[in-house]
Amino acid sequence: MKAMVYRGPYRVRVEEKNVPPIEHPNDAIVRVTTAAICGSDLHLYHGMMPDTRVGTTFGHEFVGVVEEVGSSVSKLKCGDRVMVPFNIFCGSCFFCARGLYSSCHNVNPNATAVGGIYGYSHTCGGYDGGQSQFVRVPFADVGPSVVPEWMAEEDAVLLTDALPTGYFAAQLGDIVEGDVVVVFGAGPVGLFAAKSAWLMGAGRVIVIDHLDYRLAKARSFAHAETYNFVEYDDIVVEMKKITDHLGADVAIDAVGAEADGNLLQHVTSAKLKLQGGSPVALNWAIDSVRKGGTVSVVGGYGPMFSAVKFGDALNKGLTLRMNQCPVKRQWPRLLEHMRNGYLKPSDIVTHRFSLEDIAEGYHVFSAKLDDCIKPLVIPTAA
Ligand SMILES: NC(=O)c1ccc[n+]([C@@H]2O[C@H](COP(=O)([O-])OP(=O)(O)OC[C@H]3O[C@@H](n4cnc5c(N)ncnc54)[C@H](O)[C@@H]3O)[C@@H](O)[C@H]2O)c1
Numbered sequence: 001m002k003a004m005v006y007r008g009p010y011r012v013r014v015e016e017k018n019v020p021p022i023e024h025p026n027d028a029i030v031r032v033t034t035a036a037i038c039g040s041d042l043h044l045y046h047g048m049m050p051d052t053r054v055g056t057t058f059g060h061e062f063v064g065v066v067e068e069v070g071s072s073v074s075k076l077k078c079g080d081r082v083m084v085p086f087n088i089f090c091g092s093c094f095f096c097a098r099g100l101y102s103s104c105h106n107v108n109p110n111a112t113a114v115g116g117i118y119g120y121s122h123t124c125g126g127y128d129g130g131q132s133q134f135v136r137v138p139f140a141d142v143g144p145s146v147v148p149e150w151m152a153e154e155d156a157v158l159l160t161d162a163l164p165t166g167y168f169a170a171q172l173g174d175i176v177e178g179d180v181v182v183v184f185g186a187g188p189v190g191l192f193a194a195k196s197a198w199l200m201g202a203g204r205v206i207v208i209d210h211l212d213y214r215l216a217k218a219r220s221f222a223h224a225e226t227y228n229f230v231e232y233d234d235i236v237v238e239m240k241k242i243t244d245h246l247g248a249d250v251a252i253d254a255v256g257a258e259a260d261g262n263l264l265q266h267v268t269s270a271k272l273k274l275q276g277g278s279p280v281a282l283n284w285a286i287d288s289v290r291k292g293g294t295v296s297v298v299g300g301y302g303p304m305f306s307a308v309k310f311g312d313a314l315n316k317g318l319t320l321r322m323n324q325c326p327v328k329r330q331w332p333r334l335l336e337h338m339r340n341g342y343l344k345p346s347d348i349v350t351h352r353f354s355l356e357d358i359a360e361g362y363h364v365f366s367a368k369l370d371d372c373i374k375p376l377v378i379p380t381a382a
């Protein structure tokens, strides 16, 4: 089969690999029909994620058709069209029993912090991902669901990560009616977080980025007020000015460890590797929220020390909430919103690359060329 393969920072290509076999009776093999590239894949692509091994295949957003099932799989059968959450989870451990699917204890021998994620380095379990013609899906009765008849393929693929994560970010904000919500980052996750904030009763939704074309999308898709942080000496002061000098009730970090906006942070993290990442967006979130407010973090951060303003968070009495999104927990409500017409996730898709052109896809998405917001990857039928 053809699969995307990592060769080193900023280098990916398509190679021939063996079609993965069933390794366990609970496995399924899925023929991928549509995949996507996530902002999280860029952390891998940029060489930021520990233990990203040459030869591995990325891709944790994918939908496809069940090609083969292991002997104990009972809920799926060959030919089913399935969407697969980015988390690999057992469904029955201490954490899964509490709905913390992204914290599953049975799927990743290498870490006590993070669970299993398709195509996301050996730090996250070493599973190959779905930017490929075929992918092995462990715990096939637990994670995947059959795509409802009425749902379009390109909406389904966005249900495997980007939309649930944005929705989850808004949930973690504990938004109450009338709240002022500020979202850092107008990528797919930030756009969905902004849109979801309205569904949870926000009174005002503000989105901050430095890419004007993405801010335009935040206005048209998520009906947000937008600010380009490079146009202000200090974006935090601006946020205070527009919120009666109190700050927002809720701030969402949908940027993560590769934030722009502070040269010193960029040099000490991306260049000198003195920090696990640049905490600019997280610190702006801490500074922009009012005392007693909530900061919700879904942007990706590595395990190492970074210069986070933890003391300010403490002294302001903030609530900090964060996690990798437990995708499947979000599906029932999201399906309802989509069916009722409140959410049309594929509205943010800007690019479709064939699997053969995936190197171009990574380059365009990473360099934010051609007004790219969300690129999909389409493997040709095997
Ligand atoms: N927790 C989870 O489950 C989960 C799931 C998916 C993605 N993520 C993470 O969420 C983040 C966003 O994902 P995405 O797909 O939207 O990525 P993306 O790279 O497309 O979007 C990030 C956006 O942040 C903007 N940005 C950079 N610095 C900023 C700053 N200081 N302030 C405001 N905006 C800034 C960029 O211009 C870009 O538009 C990534 O870190 C990704 O790893 C987490």
Ligand SMILES: [Zn+2]
Residues within 6 Å of the ligand: 038, 039, 040, 041, 060, 086, 161, 162
């Ligand atoms: Zn992702």
Ligand SMILES: [Zn+2]
Residues within 6 Å of the ligand: 089, 090, 091, 092, 093, 094, 095, 096, 097, 103, 104, 105, 106
């Ligand atoms: Zn589990």
